[in-house]
Amino acid sequence: MPKNTQLNISHPKALEMTKTETSTTPATPRRNVAARGGIFEMAQVKRNLVVALAKLHPRTMYHNPVMFVVEVGTAFTAVVFAIDFGSSSNSTNLFSGLVVLWLFATIVFANFAEATAEGRGKAQADALRRTRTSTVAHRIRADGSIEETATENLGYGDLCLVSAGDTIPCDGEIIKGIASVDESAITGESAPVIRESGGDRSSVTGGTKVISDEITIRVSAKPGESFLDRMISLVEGADRQKTPNEIALNILLVGLTIILLLTTVTLQPFAIYSGSPQSVVVLVALLVCLIPTTIGALLSAIGIAGMDRLVSRNVLATSGRAVEAAGDCSTLLLDKTGTITYGNRRATEFLPVAGVPSRDLAEAAMLASIADETPEGRSIVELAQRTYGLEVENFDGQLQGATLVNFSATTRMSGVDYHTSKVRKGAGDAISSWVISQGGTVNAEALEAVHQVATQGGTPLVVAANAKVLGVIHLKDVVKEGMAARFAELRAMGIKTVMVTGDNPVTAATIAAEAGVDDFIAEATPEQKLSYIRARQTGGSLVAMTGDGTNDAPALAQADVGVAMNSGTQAAKEAGNMVDLDSDPTKLIEIVAIGKQLLITRGSLTTFSIANDVAKYFAIIPAMFQGVFPALAPLNVMHLTNPHSAILAAVIFNALIILALIPLALRGVHFRSASASSILRRNMAIYGLGGVALPFIGIKAIDIVLGLVGIR
Amino acid sequence: MTTSDFVGLGILIVLLAIFAPLLGRYIATVFAETGPGGPRFIARLESRLFALAGIDEHSEQTWRAYAISLLAFSSLSVLFLYGLERLQSLLPGNPLKLSALSPALAINTAVSFVTNTNWQNYSGESTMAIATQMAGLAVQNFVSAAVGIAVAIALVRGLARSRSRTIGNFWVDLTRSITRLLIPLAVLFTLLLVSQGVVENLTAAKCVSTIAGGRQCIPGGPVATQEAIKLLGTNGGGYFGANSAHPFENPTALSNFAEIFALLLIPFSLPFAFGRMIGRRRQGLAIFFAMFILWFASATAAMYFQTKVAPLNQHVGVAVASKSGGGNLEGTDLRVDPAACALFAASTTGTSTGATACAHDSLTPAAGGVALFNMMLGEVDPGGVGSGLYGMLIFAIVSVFIAGLMVGRTPEYLGKKIQAAEMKLASIYLLILPISVLVAAAVAVLLPTTRAAILNPGSHGLSEVIYSFVSTGNNNGSAFAGLSSNTDFYNITEAIVMAIGRYGLMIPALAIAGSLGAKAVIPAGEGTFPTDTPLFSAILIGVVVLLVGLTYFPVMALGPIAEHLTGHF
Secondary structure (H helix, E strand, C coil), rough: CCCCCCCCCCCCHHHHHCCCCCCCCCCCCCCCCCCCCCCCCHHHHHHHHHHHHHCCCCCHCCCHHHHHHHHHHHHHHHHHHHCCCCCCHHHHHHHHHHHHHHHHHHHHHHHHHHHHHHHHHHHHHHHHHHCCCCCCCEECCCCCCCEEEHHHHHCCCCCCEEEEEEECCCCCEEEEEEEEEEEEHHCCCCHHHHHECCCCCCCCCCEEEEEEEEEEEEECCCCCCCCCHHHHHHHHCCEEEECHHHHHHHHHHHHHHHHHHHHHHHHHHHHHHCCCCCCCCHHHHHHHHHHHHHHHHHHHHHHHHHHHHHHCCCCCCCCCHHHHHHHCCCCEEEEHHHEEEEEEEEEEEEEECCCCCCCHHHHHHHHHHHCCCCHHHHHHHHHHHHHHHHHHHHCCCCCCCEECCCCCCCCCCCEEECCCCEEEEEEHHHHHHCCCCHHCCCHHHHHHHHHHHHHHHCCCCCCCEEEEEEEEEEECCCCCCCHHHHHHHHCCCCCCEEECCCCCCHHHHHHHHHHHHEEEEECHHHHHHHHHHHHHHHHHHHHEEECHHHHHHHHHCCCEEEEEECCCCCCHHHHHHHEEEECCCHHHHHHHHHHHHHHHHEEEEHHHHCCCCHHHHHHHHHHHHHCHHHHHHHHHCCCCCHHEEEEEHHHHHHHHHHHHHHHHHHCCCCCCCCCHHHHHHHHHHHHHHHHHHHHHHHHHHHHHHHHCCCCC | HHHHHHHHHHHHHHHHHHHHHHHHHHHHHHHCCCCCCCCHHHHHHHHHHHHHHHHCCCCCCCCHHHHHHHHHHHHHHHHHHHHHHCCCCCCCCCCCCCCCCCCHHHHHHHHHHHHCCCCCCCCCHHHCCHHHHHHHHHHHHHHHHHHHHHHHHHHHHHHHCCCCCCCCHHHHHHHHHHHHHHHHHHHHHHHHHEEEEEEEEEEEEEEECCCCEEEHHHHHHHHHHHHHHHHHHCCCCCCCCCCCHCCCCCCHHHHHHHHHHHHHHHHHHHHHHHHHHHCHHHHHHHHHHHHHHHHHHHHHHHHHHHHHHHHHHHCCCCCCCCCCCCCCCCCCCCCHHHHHHHHHHHHHHHCCCCCCCCCHHHCCCCHHHHHHHHHCCCCCCCCCCCCHHHHHHHHHHHHHHHHHHHHCCCEECCCCCCCHHHHHHHHHHCCCHHHHHHHHHHHHHHHHHHHCCCCCHHHHHHHHHHHHHHHHHCCCCCCCCCCCEEEHHHHHHHHHHHHHHHHHHHHHHHHHHHHHHCCCCCCCCCCCCCCCCHHHHHHHHHHHHHHHHHHHHHHHHHHHHHHHHHHCC
């Protein structure tokens, strides 16, 4: 399980808190809070079925025009069935009754799909709601005194004191103090994080718990509008708005529905002319089979499930629109630190001066680093271990009674004094002055090596022993393994990656080349980021970025997808349209994949739905007119038993396919990074051609089953 | 089909493959953003015309202004033509002393020619004065074609431009289509037709004594001039009632071949012009191939079925021989032969021409069904001049929208995002024809009086009614005949259907041009849905056939399919 980089490395304190990534795969999805039941778990199914029935109300159905047409058609058919019941033959009654039943099932299945998608979110919301118990807040009055009050009474701008053991009453900004906070309630991450006033880690979330120390916070959200509230309403899908693409698709589906409605309605005059008037039941059956019910039924479930996939990765989007935009992004702005590199400089090479064996340099460097607890120091020990098999324990004897010189920011060096030896390692100028103070000199060769490392974008550390310079350690930003491959994948998908770093252009260029990003912004200032985003947008690209500082806010707002780190400031969170609760900038790549998968699922099922109609025509049209034109028999390519079973089989297939596709709609169509052309070829083959072929098989199979149970 | 049929088809394809790209390149220069090239005298002529009409040729219009200009121009054209038809008995240039048209027929014909439909509920030689033919119908043959080209060019501009408020100037596009494209081509084809014996005179009917001793008056007229533009502009309104089956319009096998080539030429060259205008020729090629494959499939299917003996004749044991190895000769002159008749039929319905070289009512049910289906496609294979291109581009937009999502991006075509506004307009575009055609046809088969106008019983009769409304709705104008359609009901209903089928599609097309033109172009990358590949052509064909199939399959089953299959029993 990879740990997530919790804090901004640029902050001095961060060094202590940062956990080194041990795995290179960027944050695998972590299931949030509540465990989810399977889609077809019995209790869940029952609950969703109830919800599905409640959704039958025309006022609810109206929002889904395609299914609304089915509902009206079903009601109409039921009435006709009831009226004609007495005057029809038994076989006709059985047929009409079954058609009415299956039409009804079609609507229920559609609602069931939506209810299931919503249900999954509800389970999550319930778990979240449990953390939102009303707590007592300690409000600071204007005169500085403290009063106890219920959370609900807090207003925007109020100041509160939160001490160790208290639950933070609502979203806010720390204005005084520092504390470690347990945010597991919203992130699922058990390790506490540091929050403090000033800087980029000043915001706290209601419902999280202070573990140590005491902070004063300013309330930044009204009760009921807190982060947790928003998250709950989002996962519940309560105020779900249709996304732009969903609206456009709906328009097309409505257009198709009207055309096919017209086709069906005008068919009756032609049928009468041809001497074969059709019953209402048959016409409605034809209509329902032809209009795009499959996608109409699953469209909203797909949208909810897409949002849900995001939430399950601990990313909270303010709208579905942002998820769609993520799929469209063609430029990703990635922070170097923590996303592309491990975030710490690491020792990669020992460069001894002439006459010093490399192993001796490594040994000295290791000994000098024992007292250096920073990641850099540890990386030196690791490198010595790795390259020469040196173990600190082996030196225990020598080090008996040694004095450790700890690393400090003022001396900028560390080392150890033992017996008669003194070893030091540290920044070039610090070691220079130490060597000189010890009566030695720094030779030109060492200075050259220092210069060399610096021009390569690395950080040189000089190692000296007893007034003699032994050599230089090359520290550099290490690019996470697999990043280059990942960026190549993104490139294949048509997505450009841009590395953003505060480093100078030389260092930036080195790392950019190593990581394989397409472009970089060196010595990046917030203004530069903003203008870069604008330039890309003017060129027609959609840009995604992550950010956490207040000064990132304008760029986050400008970006099409702005993912704010939860550890960041309130301003950043408000400016972006997504918040990553894990504060993991790498997740941007996953967010894009989720957006793409959502769109692919929608497109694939639309194609499938329309392609299905071919077979349905071949089932129903011959069945309708075989009586008057026996010659139409060759059109009955599936050799369906008789007109009634043919029509019924088509209707049943049409209903069952909705049920069968619910898991796919919720899970999303398989997505792998590849170029648009190859994704298209694959999905067109599966959902386009498959969509034409499958119903031929399905309808035939249902027809056979109908024959077996004696319905004909 | 015999070898010679294949050879003929092959030569036609080779000629199209040579001339369509060339003409496409030329058309692209006519409407180039930098202004047209070409001879100075044409530019001077145009400048004078623009000055006369008070048009600033450098000013541009928004899509609304463009559409309003187009509607104003078309309305005036209808009024003018209506007046000419109603007053022809009082006007000069009427050597046969033909009387004025009835109001219903006059309005039907006026709308028919202005909408590029050229549906004719009359026979030209016995109804239209020479002056009406020349000053009215022939003029509309030019301008209605030019209007179609203008809309297509406007839509292409919308796709090509980035953040543009305007889509060109209707009057300039209209004028340049005529001066630089239609007139020069028409002159060339007129000469070619005259060389084959197509008549061209202004005299009254020539009366001769026949061998049998009777006396026959044979009307002539300015036929060749009108014939050339009839085909080049995919108009299809014949000088004579028999249209291109008449020996004065289409005297030889060579003229027949040339006419087929002429009616396909501009529609097939427009996708090439499109590719050049947007600066991506492969995109134009993808559209071209979608059109071409549909046309090719329909042509070979029609030829196959037409060169077999009609099922009904087979049934009753009638053996029919033709000079080229059999086929359905009913309604076909030996001069034309069944295969050429079928090729003409498929091409005239695939384009929105509607000229006929043989009687479509007499086509075998399957070949007639092919002709019907071609029109149902919405005239996109390759469609009418202009209307074929903008129709296919709108189908492309719909295809991109459905299939484009499958690559994981919100759909875009040529770098333009396809969003709710475009889908609304595209949905309207798709809806208009089924609404007008199906409703009108349903009413026609329901009303007892209109039912009486159907001359044949059963599925063939249904085909006749459907054909008439599909033909008028899609602005094709070819007639299946077998329907006494010079009645007030048919005249008026058809006029409405023709107008809706023309402007009900042009206005959404222009609105889409405006909406797309205002958008920024998104640069294409690896993540972009590719629309310049064979796969896209295939998807486009699939969407066109599927959408049309879904709409019309029931009626096709009751009409041509039932008739065809019944014949086999």
